[in-house]
Amino acid sequence: xxxxxxxxxxxxxxxxxxPRDTITPDSHAINDLGIDSLDFLDIAFAIDKAFGxxxxxEQWTQEVNDGKATTDQYFVLKxxxxxxxxxxxxxxx
Amino acid sequence: MRLEYFxxxxxxxxxxxxxxxxxTETTIPTTSTVFEGHFPGYPLMPGVLLLETMAQTxxxxxxxxxxxxxxxxxxxxxxxKFRTFVRPSERLTIEAKCTHEGSGxxxxxxxxxxxxxxxxDATLTxxxxxxxxxxxxxxxxxxxxxxxLTLEARADG
Numbered sequence: 001x002x003x004x005x006x007x008x009x010x011x012x013x014x015x016x017x018x019p020r021d022t023i024t025p026d027s028h029a030i031n032d033l034g035i036d037s038l039d040f041l042d043i044a045f046a047i048d049k050a051f052g053x054x055x056x057x058e059q060w061t062q063e064v065n066d067g068k069a070t071t072d073q074y075f076v077l078k079x080x081x082x083x084x085x086x087x088x089x090x091x092x093x
Numbered sequence: 094m095r096l097e098y099f100x101x102x103x104x105x106x107x108x109x110x111x112x113x114x115x116x117t118e119t120t121i122p123t124t125s126t127v128f129e130g131h132f133p134g135y136p137l138m139p140g141v142l143l144l145e146t147m148a149q150t151x152x153x154x155x156x157x158x159x160x161x162x163x164x165x166x167x168x169x170x171x172x173x174k175f176r177t178f179v180r181p182s183e184r185l186t187i188e189a190k191c192t193h194e195g196s197g198x199x200x201x202x203x204x205x206x207x208x209x210x211x212x213x214d215a216t217l218t219x220x221x222x223x224x225x226x227x228x229x230x231x232x233x234x235x236x237x238x239x240x241x242l243t244l245e246a247r248a249d250g
Contacts, residue, residue: 038168038169041168041169041195041197041198041218042218044195044198045195045198045200045218048193048195049193054194055195056196057195057197057198058196058197059196
């Protein structure tokens with residue numbers, strides 16, 4: 001069974017036509033991979049479907065805009081993987 | 094359909110919030126300056142406007158689903174197909190189904206029919222955002238009444 005990171009890295013590679021081997025756990029989806037908001041909607045849709053969750057993108061964006069969080073917390077892929085694992089765990093709780 | 098005002102939907106025929114589906118209808122105008130260019134001597138409804146017709150139908154569905162609290166905007170279209178020519182004066186039925194509600198966006202599957210035969214379809218990504226201003230929200234409610242979404246368009250809706 002592939003890890004959460006592998007799943008989202010594969011989704012990003014396929015959705016954004018980014019070479020899979022350039023996507024690492026420390027990659028920042030926006031700053032390093034150059035993913036824009038529209039492409040991220042496609043990625044969010046694929047993640048929602050793959051994990052059976054609803055990524056709270058609006059909440060995250062609001063927290064960043066309010067200075068309560070940094071983009072690193074949500075968009076560095078190892079952190080995104082952790083957030084997804086939390087959402088999956090919360091769904092099953 | 095009033096092409097010059099980008100009002101591509103005439104009426105909502107059916108709205109099912111439980112199934113997250115909508116059905117609308119529209120009639121292509123007999124004359125329009127659009128047809129003078131598309132094409133001279135052979136007027137056809139442009140595919141891009143058929144796509145917008147599907148987007149507006151999807152938009153009414155999503156606006157009704159969120160109780161007229163948020164606006165929707167076409168963000169992306171996938172697998173858009175226009176299977177036959179659509180001409181002036183023809184009557185169309187448009188169906189849309191919301192297949193996924195994400196955070197700040199939704200996915201719809203939309204189809205256009207003429208006399209029961211599918212003439213176009215697409216998968217649409219719609220952004221779902223707060224109304225950018227009160228004027229747009231009011232205009233949206235007014236347009237909702239025009240197309241027959243009266244109950245959902247109430248200010249307290």
